Amino acid sequence: MKINNASYDENKTTGIVVRLANRSIFRNTRRTLLTVLLISCSLVAILFTDAFVRGMVSTMVKISTQTFLGEAQVHQQGFRATNDIDLYIEDTHTLFSKIAETEAIQAYAPRVISGAMTSSSDNVAAAIIYGVDSDKEAQVSKLKQAMVDGQYLSGKESEILLGQRLAELLEVSLGDRLVVTVSQAHGGDLSQALFRVSGIFSFNERNMDNGMAFINLSQAQELLSINGVHEIALRLQNLNQADDKTLLFWQALNNEKLETLAWQDLVPQLSSMLAMTEYSTLIVSTILYVLVCLGLINTMFMSIFERQTEFGILLAIGTRPKQLFIQILLEGFFIGLLSIVLGVILAFIVCYWGSITGIDYTDLEMTGLTLNEPIYLILDTMSFIKMAFATLLVTILACIYPAVHAAKLQPSFAMRKTL
Amino acid sequence: MNNIAQNNTQKRDVLVNSTTVIETKMLCRHFGQGDTLVNALTDANLTINKGEFTTIIGPSGSGKSTLLQLIGGLDTPTSGEVLLDNKHISQMTGTELSDFRRDHIGFIFQAYNLIPVLSAKENIEYIMLLQGISAQERAKRVSAIMHDVGLEGLENRRPAQLSGGQQQRVAVARAMVSEPSIILADEPTANLDSKTGIELLDMMKTLNEEQKMTFVFSTHDPKIMERAKRIIRLEDGCIVDDECFS
Numbered sequence A: 001m002k003i004n005n006a007s008y009d010e011n012k013t014t015g016i017v018v019r020l021a022n023r024s025i026f027r028n029t030r031r032t033l034l035t036v037l038l039i040s041c042s043l044v045a046i047l048f049t050d051a052f053v054r055g056m057v058s059t060m061v062k063i064s065t066q067t068f069l070g071e072a073q074v075h076q077q078g079f080r081a082t083n084d085i086d087l088y089i090e091d092t093h094t095l096f097s098k099i100a101e102t103e104a105i106q107a108y109a110p111r112v113i114s115g116a117m118t119s120s121s122d123n124v125a126a127a128i129i130y131g132v133d134s135d136k137e138a139q140v141s142k143l144k145q146a147m148v149d150g151q152y153l154s155g156k157e158s159e160i161l162l163g164q165r166l167a168e169l170l171e172v173s174l175g176d177r178l179v180v181t182v183s184q185a186h187g188g189d190l191s192q193a194l195f196r197v198s199g200i201f202s203f204n205e206r207n208m209d210n211g212m213a214f215i216n217l218s219q220a221q222e223l224l225s226i227n228g229v230h231e232i233a234l235r236l237q238n239l240n241q242a243d244d245k246t247l248l249f250w251q252a253l254n255n256e257k258l259e260t261l262a263w264q265d266l267v268p269q270l271s272s273m274l275a276m277t278e279y280s281t282l283i284v285s286t287i288l289y290v291l292v293c294l295g296l297i298n299t300m301f302m303s304i305f306e307r308q309t310e311f312g313i314l315l316a317i318g319t320r321p322k323q324l325f326i327q328i329l330l331e332g333f334f335i336g337l338l339s340i341v342l343g344v345i346l347a348f349i350v351c352y353w354g355s356i357t358g359i360d361y362t363d364l365e366m367t368g369l370t371l372n373e374p375i376y377l378i379l380d381t382m383s384f385i386k387m388a389f390a391t392l393l394v395t396i397l398a399c400i401y402p403a404v405h406a407a408k409l410q411p412s413f414a415m416r417k418t419l
Numbered sequence B: 001m002n003n004i005a006q007n008n009t010q011k012r013d014v015l016v017n018s019t020t021v022i023e024t025k026m027l028c029r030h031f032g033q034g035d036t037l038v039n040a041l042t043d044a045n046l047t048i049n050k051g052e053f054t055t056i057i058g059p060s061g062s063g064k065s066t067l068l069q070l071i072g073g074l075d076t077p078t079s080g081e082v083l084l085d086n087k088h089i090s091q092m093t094g095t096e097l098s099d100f101r102r103d104h105i106g107f108i109f110q111a112y113n114l115i116p117v118l119s120a121k122e123n124i125e126y127i128m129l130l131q132g133i134s135a136q137e138r139a140k141r142v143s144a145i146m147h148d149v150g151l152e153g154l155e156n157r158r159p160a161q162l163s164g165g166q167q168q169r170v171a172v173a174r175a176m177v178s179e180p181s182i183i184l185a186d187e188p189t190a191n192l193d194s195k196t197g198i199e200l201l202d203m204m205k206t207l208n209e210e211q212k213m214t215f216v217f218s219t220h221d222p223k224i225m226e227r228a229k230r231i232i233r234l235e236d237g238c239i240v241d242d243e244c245f246s
């Protein structure tokens, strides 16, 4: 007889536990592969959702900022709240040169904005008149690309661009005459001017096509009798700068007179909707992780019941219950490892394909924003790593319950079949 | 291997140096309750000495497996006590009991004894791995025992690639290789044809005599009973007879 307690070393059993776990999962290859497939497909679905949401967010932000908004806008303090045409930025000359010198700002477009009455020979309609600098506007918004008929502004007197629906409402076409009536700044005398429809645009966005008209900046200033602008739309070097409030220009362009806001603050509905969209990854992944857990618990229990006699033997001949527990967790770990390798490869292929071809949602309108270009999936390495680890963790966690069950087996009960 | 003269000397040794390895005191095991109460074992008092080759016999359902399981610490008695090497096994915690089984008891069951994913050699090595015995020592003992049980050349076969008799030999080798004080075998020959069964038993007997290892096994088979040196008869959970042959 020999008592080896003194020399007992847990590390020495690690090898045999790993060997047992590793060989056990390949005993029923089909079951293991099906389980691996279930887990890896869930991982693919999660990563696809994540990449899709990223793509959608970026597309929506791109559409809403690039169409007309700009990534940021400068206004006179109070203008946004009141839309009062008196609140215009006066000292435009120095401001423009300051903006032009700012490296982070790629382009800017000054705008004069006023509510107006437009009347044709057939009809009248309310509209918002934008006075824009034709060259600068083309660098910031998609107005030039949105032209469906006629010519873009060239700076000539009495040019006016109408939204497609507005033109239909007023029953005018190219070359037709149109009277615009506004109330002037500082006092509110009515002022009128005659225009000839020089172009029709369509942003594919109802509110814009319904109620917007563009005229040349200088004529708008004259009409309203102001010597400044209401809004300066900014195109930044890159989108992230809109978030980065540490950049110097944010301070320079925000003072007691000027208010400069990024797109998130200009259209808070959009940013809150995007925040909600991001939850969809969380929801999808939670649901799938629960399914993975249940599937895996089921598989592990099936495999444990099949091997009950074997576990009984292992326990009878002196295996510590803890070792059996670790063995089952290790089996889960190996299954998880296989699954994430397969899942990440498949997800990469699928998402990569989606990032090249894009997913076409054209003409689907979401909260007033038309997705007029396909959504290109965006692969994010960090999410791949995070989700893969989360999946591995979930598979190991799911094995705790079956592992506890195996460790608690009474050897005499487990071996009833043979005894 | 079957040297009668040697056998006799050893038998005498056993009788002279008789130390108790197994002792049961008023051991009871009941299953169920009320109408379904089964007295699988009632007031079993038993003393087994070192080096004995004992068989437990009795009709089906008489409590043979129950007794062996209680002795081996695989089951908990309803009342009474089991002492192995003068230790109360009922007082041990889970891990202590596991380690005690690992170091002191060898088990052989009727069938499906082996771990299917391990080769014959790995099955035999398993307990020594748990005990932390060095690779060198393990290799030495495995090759010696493989020789003793006549399985040389089959080291790397998986259990599924071995015959029933070969599997049981591996089980015997595994039970013995860690040098436990007792080997408990519950109908080790039941799944074998009688010739193979007798061969297995003769092998066990030789090992018992050569290495003075204590064997307790149960059986149905009269041919097997003949080979025992002590027969304990169970009926309805009671020990009704206990004979020694010399």
Ligand SMILES: Nc1ncnc2c1ncn2[C@@H]1O[C@H](COP(=O)(O)OP(=O)(O)OP(=O)(O)O)[C@@H](O)[C@H]1O
Residues within 6 Å of the ligand: A419, B031, B032, B038, B039, B040, B058, B059, B060, B061, B062, B063, B064, B065, B066, B067
């Ligand atoms: N887990 C259990 N639950 C209920 N009854 C049990 C349980 N295990 C054994 N028994 C009963 O205890 C009695 C003794 O069973 P045991 O298995 O010890 O008999 P045995 O002598 O080994 O029989 P066999 O020769 O058929 O193997 C039987 O009547 C059996 O039905």
Ligand SMILES: [Mg+2]
Residues within 6 Å of the ligand: A419, B064, B065, B066, B186
């Ligand atoms: Mg039995």
